[in-house]
Amino acid sequence: MTRDSRPSGLVQGTLHMLVLKTLALEPLHGYGIGVRLAQISGGVFQVNAGSLFPALRRLERDGLIRGEWRLTENNRRARYYALTASGRVTLRRETREWETQTTAISRILRATPEEL
């Protein structure tokens, strides 16, 4: 099996931004993040473990999120991730960039011959 077969429905990098956004609302553990993403996106994004955990590890390595062992509401140990200060800055910047890009892209897609 090679790495290419890794399931991923999202553009690389976009997932990072979404995870950061999710954690900006409140600290969550791995499964919680997946559920929250699915919930907010209305079931469009189903993030599986194979994408989620490498993403979490990368974000943690880059110092954007911090993991911490805590008890869940069911009294189990789970690793909760929270946004760090630099994670917050990164999220703000990426959100801005994303908005600029999507605005530009949708303008291009909507373009009609008359506008040129």
Next chain:
Amino acid sequence: MKARISRFIGGVTALLRRRQRDEELDEELGAYLEAAVEARMRAGMARADAVRAARVQAGSLAAVKDWTRDVGWETRIESVWRDVRQAARRLRASPAFAAAAVLTLALGIGANTAIFSAINAIMLRPIPVERPQELISLAARYPDGVEPIFSYAAYRTFAVDGAGLVDALAAAAVRRDAISIDGPPEPADIRWVSGNYFSVLEVPAALGRTLIEADDRRPPGERVVVLSDAYWARRFGRDPGVVGRSVRFKGTPFTIVGVAPRGFSGESPGEASDLWMPLTAQPGAPSWLWTGHSTTWLRVLARRRAGVSLAEARGGLEAVYAGIRRDIAAGTESVQYRDKVLESRLAVSEASRGVSRLRDNLSGPLLILMALVGLVLLVACANVANLMLARAAARRRETAVCLAIGAGRLRLVRQGFAEAALLAAGGGVGGCLLALWGASALERLISGAFPVSLDVSPDLRVFAFACGVACATTLLFGLLPVLSATRIDPLDDLRGTGGPVRRTVPVRLGRTFVVAQIAGSLVLLVAAGLFVRSLSKLEDIDTGFDPDRVLLLRIASPAGEGQIPIAARRTLYSRLFEHAESVAGVAAVSASFSGIFSRETWGNVIAVDGFVPPAGVVPRTFANAVSSGYFAVMRIAVLRGRGFLDADHAAAPKVVLVNETFVRQFFGETDAIGGRVGLCSSDPCGSPAGMMTIVGITQDAKYTSLREVTRPMLYLPFTQVDQTLRELQVRTTGDPAAVAPALYRELAAFDSRLAIIGMVQARDHVSGSLVAERLVAKLSATFGLLALTLAVVGLYGVVAYVAAQRTGEIGVRMALGASRRDVTRLVLGDTLRLLAMGGAIGIPAALAGGRLLAGQLYEVSPGDPLALFVSVVTLAGAAIAAGSVPARRAARLDPSAVLRAG
């Protein structure tokens, strides 16, 4: 940037706490799965179904773990480490192979590193001064060679007229002479330098002060001296009270003003000085030394001023030299010399590594040795590559299994390289140890013959070189075997139907390596042969004197409280001879102005009655002042007439002896005995100082070196000239080494005005002049034999392997009626084919390589047939001997046993 640092720290932490990290990831994934199961159970699934569904959704947890771990860079290190550990395990499983490979590589890397550390010490290391890259050295380039020394007047002109561009300093060559420090005279290495020597080099004093410009203003300069750190430690035990004390040189007191810093021994690597004194403070220096250009004796170095490029300095100083050139030319009448001077140009070169006679002498030989030893390393690499191939062949099945069950080829290649790297690392470590030993042996060889202090201790550069070589060897011997080992079809191998052995890649590659080894060692053997032949030609040169059983003692010019009158000096010498002859074991004693093969030669312009020189040619001769016993002690035959007698004293008629070349040059067919010769003090001769009568003709004898072309020679009795005697020749009745200690003791205590500053056996002194040649001959022969051994071992391995693979075929042949001789011929034929191919490459390569060596050979042509023949025969003999072992083994096969087994 911040993210990068954070990533780095995270990786290091992960490496250090790997187990904990792994456990945490396991737990986290477990919690993830559990949460997924619970969520499904909350939605109403049975637990068993929920678990299955969650598992399916999450996919392989092992894969998730791998992907997560792979996010960090540290996993790459981990996998390299895994490869290395595995390689170490596999090497431990075959210790014989590992030992052979490491030993071979250690020899190759060690020899290279040893030679390199000598090159580093002599050719690469900058001298320990501030900003050495600003230093330049000056030399005059004549049509017939480079002269690196200048007159004092020329130096002053450079210093004054070039002051806008550079600060120039001057230094005379180090000379061993006698000084006295509250006691009898003792030897010390003295160097006369300009007053700005230390300030231009920017070397501060460790104690007191260094020399300053004011010490050296106008002759006579200040009588002050600076000690080297080594001399201060050796002679004064680092006594800080040494400043202000005085040392006497030729009866003149010099005040010690300071000590140079530790590690600084001058601007010439290898030529360390004990004492530095101002140029113009030399006692008894004649005034013409400071004004004329007739005596060249100073090296000129300079520091470029800030912002002056090498090209600018070159241009500016060339203009200064043009003036000097005109000056010199105007001062000579000799047309020949004037033309030569006017054609000369200034050579300005970068001198961050100082200037060194040792470097000039040894650079060529050392570079040749480096090339040869590099070739040895290639042969060694080919040998290890062959070992790797043989090993890969033995492990073919294992490799096939690995490939068949899905191991990536890249992975196998990485493992192979890990093995190669480990072997090279082992070889590198062993090589460094060997090099430490080899470099100090080299140091002894070199400094045993040159009066030098050489520091070949390895530094960072040597270490980096050894590492670089080890890495290069990894690629050299690892690349092809590792790649070919994995280029197999697992199916064929596992079915046991591999193609015919001789067609497979590894064997073909192995044969290529053997051919390369044979060619390489042939080149080395031929080079060694050429050098050995050249050395023996040099050793066979007839010196014209007999150096056996002769001790040479260097004596400083006699000095007491002041200058000693000539008559008293001559008496002192005569008493010295008598005293030396009274020592037990001494047969006869003589003395001379120029020593045997010394650098202190005496050349003179002469006038010969009846000889009219061609226009523009000034008759010149070498000259020497000798005592009456000189010809008997050195066994230089007096062919006609007589030698010197005691009757040839100062008041007697002036007489001289000349050598055969002198007679040929100035007398031709006419009889030289009774001819008259005069020494001239100007060039060309104005009026000779007084004509002397030739009373005898001696056999030609070498004067300055073995290689010199014999020149006219004029011998004068020391009683009739002003020259001091600098060398005592003592012929002993038995072994000179047995007489030496007593002789030295007796003469050292003989008279406080006479100092012995060196003693050597004439035989050692003469053969010492061949040290570079002997070094090259010895080492190249060693390298040649080493390469030959490796090549023969490699050849044996391949031939034996192929013969073993063909056992079945040979059995069939024998069963069908082939005789043992046919079988021997079959296997031996393989050896001969390899040998022929190696020779076909090696002989032209050796001939081409020989041409590169031509400059270092003496009366041996680069294509010397004897050297070539002996090398080829040696190589062929050794190869056939090695190849006949498997051939005999094959011939002894029992065909029925073979066929039953097959």
